[in-house]
Amino acid sequence: MPKPPETLYLDRLATPVGEGLLVTDNEGYLRAFDWTTHEDRMHLLLRRQNPPIALREGRAPDAIRSGLETYFAGDLGALAKIRWRTGGTAFQRSVWAALCTIPVGETVSYGRLAERIGKPKAMRAVGLANGANPVGVVVPCHRVIGSNGSLTGYGGGMDRKQWLLTHEGASFLRVAA
Structure with a gap:
């Protein structure tokens, strides 16, 4: 008999860079954080990385x-x-x-991140894993930049990545306006 879907709860949070989506579980863990402008992406990541889930509206724990x-x-x-x-x-x-x-306040390149996990030739795989991070901001994928110091892709949008890194005081080559 198949296991019943796990119930997760969706909450919303106003931030300086748009409304955030928080997905939590019954044990008080954050399972996803994304932006309302990227809600479809969040649902896709949740489906790919979890057993069947049932997503319901519900307030995230106060600690989160x-x-x-x-x-x-x-x-x-x-x-x-x-x-x-x-x-x-x-x-x-x-x-x-x-x-x-x-x-x-610090950043690393995809190459340096690949070295940190002991897979120095896996830069592309590291980039794909970085892009599949369901807990953006909290698991700081925005701190990964190009080897030349330039901003590279971010699932939440380049404007948010630039804002987050500026908020944290990190150095990077700014996106041209």
Whole structure:
């Protein structure tokens, strides 16, 4: 008999760069964070990385909401306190864990991130795993930039990536206006 779908809860949070979508589980873990402008992408990642789920409206735990709110208000260390978990492959999870070792205010290239996980030739695979991160901002995929210091793709949009890195005080080559 098939296992019943896991129930996850969808909440919304106003941020300085648009409305965020928070998906949490019954145990109080953040399972996804994305933007309303990228809601279809979030649903796709949730389907790919989890067993069957049922998504219902519901308020995220206060610890998650306040962690994100205080981060956007300037407490840059607040993200580290948010409990999260994901599905994904072992390789993807290793990339996402490595993303969490990038200090606030710093950036790394895809090549350096590949080296950090012991797969120096896997830059493209690291880029794909980075792009499949369901817990954006909290798992800071926005801190990965091009080897020349330029901004590269971001699932939430380049304007948000630039804002997040500026908010964190990181150095990078700015996007031309």
